[in-house]
Amino acid sequence: MIALHDLLRGRRAAHTPVCRDVSRGDAQDQAQGQTQGQTQDRVQGHSSSASKTATTIDHAAFCARVAAIAAHVDKQQGTRCALCIDDTYDFACALFAILACGKEPVIPASATPGYLADLAGAYDSVLTDASVQALARETSLMSDPASSAERAGRYTHIDPHAPLTLYTSGSSGTPKPIRKTLAQFDAEVRTLENQWRDLAGTATVVASVPHRHIYGLLFRVLWPLAAGRPFDRTAVNEPQQLQTRIDAYGATVVVSAPAQLSRWPALPGFATLAPVPRAFFSSGGPLAEEAAREYAAAFGGASPVEIYGSTETGGIGWRCQSASTAWQPLVGIDTRRGVDGALELRSPHLGHDDWHRTDDAVSFDANGRFTLQGRLDRIVKLDGKRVSLPELEARLMLHPYVAQAATVPLAGVSRERIGAVIALSETGSAALRASGRIALAKTLHRHLATYFDTVVLPRRWRFRIALPYDARGKLPATTLAQAFGPRPEGVEVLAEARDGNELHYELRVPPSLVHFDGHFPGVPILPGVVQLDWAIRLASEHVPGVDGLASIDRLKFTAPVRPGALLALTLAHDAPRRRVQFSYRLGERDCASGVIVYREST
Incomplete structure (x- = not known):
């Protein structure tokens, strides 16, 4: 060194x-x-x-x-x-x-x-x-x-x-x-060398992660330079590129991220890498258990070495899931659980000797290892990239279409994504009516792409007249997440906008809706009474008194609605006459309409 x-x-x-x-x-x-x-x-x-x-x-x-x-x-x-x-x-x-x-x-x-x-x-x-x-x-x-x-x-x-x-x-x-300071980085590369000198040896460091973030800077540039270990000049994105490096360099160490490592087992050439890299390092978020098992099965029983830390703290702990799913503090790092459940540490990587509080909640086992239990702030990592939800919201609110914005992490089938709930300005509502939800989402996506890497941008969008604040003026994450699924009554509201006395909605009919059972066998059709119920419920959110239903006039059902359909619903409020006219359209076709008449409030 x-x-x-x-x-x-x-x-x-x-x-x-x-x-x-x-x-x-x-x-x-x-x-x-x-x-x-x-x-x-x-x-x-x-x-x-x-x-x-x-x-x-x-x-x-x-x-x-x-x-x-x-x-x-x-x-x-x-x-x-x-x-x-x-x-x-x-x-x-x-x-x-x-x-x-x-x-x-x-x-x-x-x-x-x-x-x-x-x-x-x-x-x-x-x-x-x-x-x-x-x-x-x-x-x-x-x-x-x-x-x-x-x-x-x-x-x-x-x-x-x-x-x-x-x-x-x-x-x-x-x-x-x-x-x-450079002294902090020097302390960290010495920690890495002390921890994994024998594992890395003289192997060439091959990486798929960028060097402008602390993980790539340390593992891809500074540690190899300090240790006299060569690094590969360009990034590798697939097993075949890695095999090319192995053929040319011989022994290798791979520095990657969970999203990349999770994708590689399904690609050609993964299981036949030879000679097998001496180690796979991973950081930027937890590696999925399934991916860890695939590496252990393919390469002799050892899953990738995962590193836990942050830009502020440097490296804190490590784990190899084939041995334990808990995190072991790195050599020279002292850790403890704070009174609020947050992980606290003392480290030579910090540049001071005081205890440092993180925003990660943890629990410790009897051996001094810890398990992460979620964030205490609103910073999330997606595919190894760190993003501030408040920053996303602040950038969204710079766009003239946006009056208010809230973002929330959403658990997907294979990975976490971000959902954005947007309260539209008058200009935004007009754009929604003129161009539709998809075009509006693309516009805001392009706006954010000026500031953020594509991988952290919202993938799902909901447009509202107002954000769903609770009685305390809060926006609970659970409430925001519910905007991306069916409501209790079954309807899924993708977008809503106001235009004078009219309310405009885009709705999705969930294919799993219970009302399709038996209506009709082999040819499921959304019952008309459900469409009527949705119109009344949505109207009641913005028109006081609609719950005091007096009658339904001029009710018509002119086209069937199948599972998964996207419906456009318009509600026109005639306050003096205490009426709300509703009309459903399926593409260019009218499929239902009527007038909700409500009683005068007493």
């Missing part, structure tokens, strides 16, 4: 491998390599097969590249430099270049335009893939060996306590800066 601040000071052999890369003969992979900025820093190479070659960038080339970027960054105004670089090798070089010239790296969680615009005051300059690649071309054309050596000697000192800023989702609804 070498301390991160000593990485450029000549304490490692020049030929030590830093980064490896695989190029394949097909045009698609060549194009991918060009877009990811393959450079001419390859100083070693070997052929693993006729169609696959692996190239290695050694420590000497890494230091030279760092120095060239540092010379460029040193001339820029300001002290904070944002890293918006997808190429992992270029990112690592730029990160240490910024540190080497005494400036502060700022690592945004996303490179989307809206997100970066929000952080505009948090950085003074930006390094991108394009700017770093252009600099590499310029340096290779214009510099001579003597000037390169002089530059490399100038940029070797790094402050052990140099600051770095990462961003994560804050519970207040805005991106939250997490300022850490």
